[in-house]
Amino acid sequence: ISWKRAWRVCETEAQLSCTCVHCQLCLWPGTEGWIASEGKKPKNPALWWVDGDGEEVKWSFEELGVLSRKAANVLSGACSLQCGDRVLLLLPRIPEWWLLNVACMRTGTVLIPGTQQLTAKDILYRLQKSKAKGIITDDSVASAVESVEADCQSLKFKLLVSEGHREGWLSFKDLLKNAPSDHQCATTKSQHPMAIYFTSGTTGAPKMTEHSHCSYGIGLTVSGRYWLNLTSSDIYWNTSDTGWAKAAWSIFSAWSQGACVFVHKMPQFSPPAVLESLSRYPITVFCSAPTAYRMLVQHQLPSLRHCVSAGEPINPEVMAKWKAWTGLDIHESYGQTETVLVCGNFKGMEIKPGSMGKPSPGYDVKIIDENGNILPPGKEGEIAIKVKPTRPLFLFTCYTDDPEKTKATVRGDFYVTGDRGLMDDNGYFWFVGRADDVINSAGYRIGPFEVESALIEHPAVAESAVVSSPDPIRGEVVKAFVVLTPNYISHDPEKMMKELQDHVKKATAPYKYPRKMEFVQELPKTISGKIRRTELRQKEWRRY
Incomplete structure (x- = not known):
């Protein structure tokens, strides 16, 4: 089945059994698929994993197909999972994470990935909220699971992906070794749920964001071909934590193009480890957050040919430095x-530094006002995707078990992202900030990212978060919470604040400079690493 045919059929046939499309499209069962049918068999392994200490694992697409069938038999056999059952997956960057993603699709199991940074309280909330039938993790999280399992009535099994055995847990390695290698995929339709991600959010408890087999399985092929620019000759490294949705992007985006997924075990992001891997291994396409590029900006990386950034906006200065040092643009x-x-x-x-680009195929993106009216170029409003009369295939299905929050995402004919931006005369979109993060000071609307980008350019600033602070004259003013780099911690706070204020006035429009500043040791963050500006803003407003 060809990529174009798969997309066309999936758009028009609601009753399509999408499992076969996933398997053929991404070559997971073996050698079939649109790449093979076009004579473009992958030259690289499907998965190349390293641990940084000399251990490596390489799976060909054929080997991944065999192992995923065996893993699927473990899930449907010893774990008794049925199509539609939910399972929580908490694993670090190890090969089994990618293997179990594929196995869950084969069995029709709804996968709920999460980061290993979750506490016992976090795990309890997710198990209770999702009514997951099982949990798959390793020794590092097992004790936290055991401490809350008595309060999780839906939990029927615990699967351990570690060496050795643990009382009350099934051993994935033992079961995989003895499982048969033939498996018949479950019959799933295009809009059947495939995965649920708990959004970290900036307010309230995390929501369950449900994606169908169509929205991810087919939708992310666009990313692989046109944004990541992948081919079957590429080795692609996405540094995302396995608890983030972006980790799944590497599965579909890469394997749909026959590219190799490179994985470094790396418990935490480590610039030296990243640099060593980029220098040692023939990685050609690199995807990471702006923070990583800021850390790596002064090093030569000869194998790279394509670089992308996602997760948060990247400031133009970093892009310029990266281009000067490597000769490569950051997409x-x-x-x-x-x-x-x-x-x-x-x-x-053409890349416009600071712009997030143009709409992806499959989305009709607009800037709208509070009434759902489309705004002209240059006018700031909310970033929205048209969902009426036809909802895009590549959009989440719903917030699971929460129809009110799902309904609240629609304004008129549009799904509203909750982010503010604008579109220029050439159709490029520019991010301003979260809708509830934008600061209105004496009539001037100020996006926190603009100020944070200016601050991070100063060598004294390790991290910053910008929020509104009440002011009797201007209504609101800009306040910056700043984490200083080690060499500047001992500097006089008053002089440091003045220096940073002057710096911002020069780096961006003077009215955006932070009139208030507070130096802190760390910033509050979500589990996925996003700064909780809402928490800082609420504390700031409660002071007055």
């Missing part, structure tokens, strides 16, 4: 847990 993008790639700087496009 920025924009997406959400609820979507696939919404906007991107695709291959062949």
Whole structure:
């Protein structure tokens, strides 16, 4: 089945059994698929995993097909999972994470990935909220699971992906070794749930964002071909934590193009480890957050040919430095847990530093006002995706078991992202900030990212978060919470604040400078690493 045919059929046939499309499209069962049918068999392994200490694992697409069938038999056999059952997956960057993603699709199991940074309280909330039938993890999280399992009535099994045995847990390695290698995929339809991601959010408890077999399985092929610019000759490294939705992007985006997924075990992001791997291994396509590029900006990386950034906006200065040192552009993008790639700087496009690019195929993106009216170029409003009369295939299905929150995402004919931006005369979109993060000071609307980008350019600033602070004259003013780099911690706070204020006035429009500043040791963050500006803003307003 060809990629174009798969997309066309999936758009028009609601009763399509999508499992076979996934398997053939991404070559997971073996050698079939649109790449093979076009004579483009992958030259690289499907998965190349390293642990940084000399251990490596390489799986060909054929080997991944065999192992995924065996893993699927473990899930449907010893774990008794049925099509539609939910399972929580908490694993670090190890090969089994990718293997179990494929196995769950084969069995029709709804996968709920999560980061290993979750506490026992977090795990309890997710198990209770999702009513997951099982949990798959390793020794590092097992004790936290055991401490809350008595309060999880739906939990029927615990699967351990570690060496050795643990009382009350099934051993994945033992079961996989003895499982048969033939498996018949479950019959799933295009809109059947495939995965649920708990959004970290900036307010309230995490929501369950549900994606179908169509929205991810087919939708992310666009990212692989046109944003990541992948081919079957590429080795692609996405540094995302396995608890983030972007980790799944590497599965579909890469394997649909026959590219190799490179994985470094790396418990935490480590610039030296990243640099060593980029220098040692022939990685050709690199995807990471802007923070990583800021850390790596002064090193030569000869194997790279294509670089992308996602997760948060990247400031133009970093892009310019990266281009000067490596000769490569950073192709920025924009997406959400609820979507696939919404906007991107695709291959062949002129890159405008600071812009998140143009809409991805499959999305009709507009800037709208509070009444759902489309705004003209240059006018700031909310970033929205048209969902009426036809909802895009590549959009999340719903917030699971929460129809009110799902309904609240629609305004008129549009799904509203909750982010503010604008579109220029050439159709490029520009991110301003979260809708509830934008600061209105004496009539001036100030996006926190603009100020944070200016601050991070100063060598004294390690991290910053910008929020509104009440002011009797201007209504609101800009306040910056700043984490200083080690060499500047001992500097006089008053002089340091003045220096940073002057710096911001020069780096961006003077009215955006932070009139208030507070130096802190760390910033509050979500589990996925996003700064909780809402928490800082609420504390700030409660002071007055």
